[in-house]
Amino acid sequence: MNTPRPTRHLSRLTPDASRSFSFEFFPPNTPEGMDKLAQTAKQLAQLNPKFFSVTYGAGGSTRERTLRAVLDLRAAGYAAAPHISCIGSSREEIRGILQGYREQGIRHLVALRGDLPSGTATAGEFQYANELVAFIRKEFGDHFHIEVAAYPEYHPQAKSARDDLLNFRRKVEAGANSAITQYFYNADCYFHFVDECEAMGLSLPIVPGIMPIGKFSQLARFSDACGAEIPRWMRRKLEGYGDDSDSIRAFGLDVVTRLCDDLLAAGAPGLHFYTMNQAGLTSTIWQRLGL
Numbered sequence: 001m002n003t004p005r006p007t008r009h010l011s012r013l014t015p016d017a018s019r020s021f022s023f024e025f026f027p028p029n030t031p032e033g034m035d036k037l038a039q040t041a042k043q044l045a046q047l048n049p050k051f052f053s054v055t056y057g058a059g060g061s062t063r064e065r066t067l068r069a070v071l072d073l074r075a076a077g078y079a080a081a082p083h084i085s086c087i088g089s090s091r092e093e094i095r096g097i098l099q100g101y102r103e104q105g106i107r108h109l110v111a112l113r114g115d116l117p118s119g120t121a122t123a124g125e126f127q128y129a130n131e132l133v134a135f136i137r138k139e140f141g142d143h144f145h146i147e148v149a150a151y152p153e154y155h156p157q158a159k160s161a162r163d164d165l166l167n168f169r170r171k172v173e174a175g176a177n178s179a180i181t182q183y184f185y186n187a188d189c190y191f192h193f194v195d196e197c198e199a200m201g202l203s204l205p206i207v208p209g210i211m212p213i214g215k216f217s218q219l220a221r222f223s224d225a226c227g228a229e230i231p232r233w234m235r236r237k238l239e240g241y242g243d244d245s246d247s248i249r250a251f252g253l254d255v256v257t258r259l260c261d262d263l264l265a266a267g268a269p270g271l272h273f274y275t276m277n278q279a280g281l282t283s284t285i286w287q288r289l290g291l
């Protein structure tokens, strides 16, 4: 039987023109990686995203490379936002990084707590991302547009779902302008999370984070580490394909395109793609969505 899928609607529909589409990169650590990133950015720039963002290794491990990649992207004519994570850093270090960003004319950040690699002793002067957001607002006023992370399936270290939601509210109340979510493959968790935020009076845009599916082993590893669920039916299908990378790719494209379609149809305020520095899957999903 061919019944139409019911469309879920968020209470606040975002007009198409104000939706935010963005692409995330990690900072390469070789000159070849930088060249490859420049090619990827060139390809993805044709899709006219609002911005590119570049991740930041916990404890400042990619400090120079993140800035370098952001400056290269800006020099090529693209809007680019660095991520900054506070765990393991002192206030002085964070102030220095932010001053550097301001001097370079950067006005857009993704502010995070980050995760210290296991075995690292020092926790630094910030414990949670809400402290970083408050620090940025105190020291730099409204200079930066601040994005924070959101977890529709809840953060793996949260004491409870309710606690995590209240902690998300702390970041918003500390001065975040918008949020990007951890990736997920079940649109209902996103809709539920947005409803809960609205019920708490939070009205910032919460943009779904989208992870295209390339290699199953890599996806499974990431998902275990960050607490993002791969639904059982997807896991079983992906496992069943074994080394057949064409089938994994075809299945992943179908599932992720449909997820994006459902999210946008319901009024999501945009999409943020975790590109893994590759243009192919993201561009194909984009074309299939007819964006």
Ligand code: FAD
Pocket (backbone or CB within 6 Å): 054, 055, 056, 057, 058, 083, 084, 085, 110, 111, 112, 113, 114, 115, 127, 128, 129, 130, 148, 149, 150, 155, 156, 157, 158, 159, 163, 164, 165, 167, 168, 170, 171, 180, 181, 182, 183, 209
């Ligand atoms: P927080 O918001 O501080 O939350 C962390 C945990 O602490 C949660 O369980 C929360 O419930 C709890 N908590 C928060 N505030 C309080 C409080 N005041 N009291 C008690 N408990 C509290 N990591 C990187 O290292 N570099 C990156 O570039 C990076 N980019 C990311 C981009 C996005 C869009 C996302 C979704 C994640 C990214 N991460 C990155 C991963 C992120 O750093 C981890 O998920 C990290 O574990 C949590 O960071 P957070 O900013 O969400 O932390």
